[in-house]
Amino acid sequence: MAAGNLHLPVVDLASTNLRASAESIRKACVESGFFYVSNHGIDDGLLERVFAESKKFFELPLEEKMALQRNSGHRGYTPPYAEKLDASSKFEGDLKESFYIGATGNGNLQNDANQWPSEEQFPAWKDTMKLYLATALVTCKRILSLISLSLDLDAEFFQNIGAFNCPSDVLRLLHYPGEVNECDNGNYGASAHSDYGMLTLLATDGTPGLQICREKDRHPQLWEDVPHIDGALIVNIGDLLERWTNCVFRRLSFWIQTLI
Template sequence: MKGEFDNIPVVDLSGLAGGAAPEARAATVAALKEALMTSGFAYLAGHGVPEDLVERMRQMNMAFHDLPLEEKMKLKINGFHRGYMPMSTSTIVTSSVAKVTKPNQSESLMIMHEVPEDAPYAGEPIQGPNQFPADLPELKETAQAYMAAMTGLGQRIAGGIAEALGLPVDWFDRHFVNPTLFLRLLHYPEQPDEEQLFGSAPHTDYGFVTLLKQDDVGGLEVRNKNGDWIPAPPIPGTFVMNVGDILSKWSNGRLVSTPHRVKNLSKRDRYSQPFFYDPSMSALVECPAEMLAEGEVAQMEPVLYGDYLMERLNKNYDYRKKAS
């Protein structure tokens, strides 16, 4: 039953790899469907992303946050939503699961998809240059390699999700011609155990799917239907995947976008690197008619993904509120 869970399952994605036997693919799709219809979360094993690349990205995350604040502030987030977000500058006011009044206790570097200078959409909202520290040239190289690998994983997952919804394996492809990609390199310092203070306040994600690599500190929790917060501790060699709001709407509520939060009470620094795999800004998101049962109606009005996303960014980030 949707929302009724007390743990997060491990799903082996090796069945989605090219050349996998049809029965292996069917088993993976079934496991993915069960996880995403019940908890909206899964640990992903057999994902095919090299562990040494994941570890290099983690090391670059730590190295960036070790830079002096004055160096990081040279990269302060720009109007294209790329760059450094200092501590306490994002407050999730659009959260549908909590009234959030205190800013998140985290700092981060936001990196997005590369935009060619001659792209017809260059200069449009969030379509601009990334910012990287000059003193850490390996970060750019590592981030680009990591995002390429994670994009490939996102494409495989989208195919599996399409099949889980009874759609052709390539159904989502036309909506991801120029995917909207976010890699957020997060640092959560040790925080006081204070009411309504979070590393990341209770929220659901905006987009299609989130693929999270967390370190060994822990602190991520997921809320079930009964209101219990279920720990999601790190499992070596896996990513934590979760459904975002736009995928839940796309699936007419079949797949669940589940509230989650981070509290870092470990007395250690926590580092994580969520990767968000989202549709093209120009993609029209509407529930596919071929997925609806007889008499079932679409729960959402069609929306351009770019319009949907910008509304949320404009409300949740201090730098955008001040600019508007």
């Protein structure tokens, strides 16, 4: 159960005091692996367009969405119940539906494994998502520079070791049901899990539901709400960054509650 809201730091990416920002991030990554960023460089209007285009797609009939079902390159649509992030869950699968979009490699369309809705039906969809993905990657690089400083490394450490030479950045559009059937009571939009990558940016439309567990071995587990903050993005580190720091930084389990 949740016990109030967490008090996570808000890191201002426009601050000129890089050392203070890095120290704030280090404290957050050691304690929980979650924090917020403000002045992140992603325009509010772009975020609104991403949510609007995403909403239009998820409102389509299931058979139309399934025409873009996720392929072997893990790009495209995944229906509800098709994924179960917590293997111990008693349910068939999580309630969420999703659409995955990845980098197109050096802008070469021949290397584009993405699946796109028809431009006739969604004329702005592709350009909106590609712009957001590119802009979010710039924001991630700024955050990773501060993470480098927080580890007493050069600000360009990750770039210098080639961490961005073959980017595996993915935009995941996620839709969680507002109502569930009686047989799904107790199920989650996204069951307990951690992210496998290095860094995740979470943008929400203000709908609550995200919770994290700081002590997974505690019984009963304590799950705490991560509230939405206008103008800020939620950031969490993944398995890769925890491993790279020899577990100095912590990645926590989190889930998405569905609200009935």
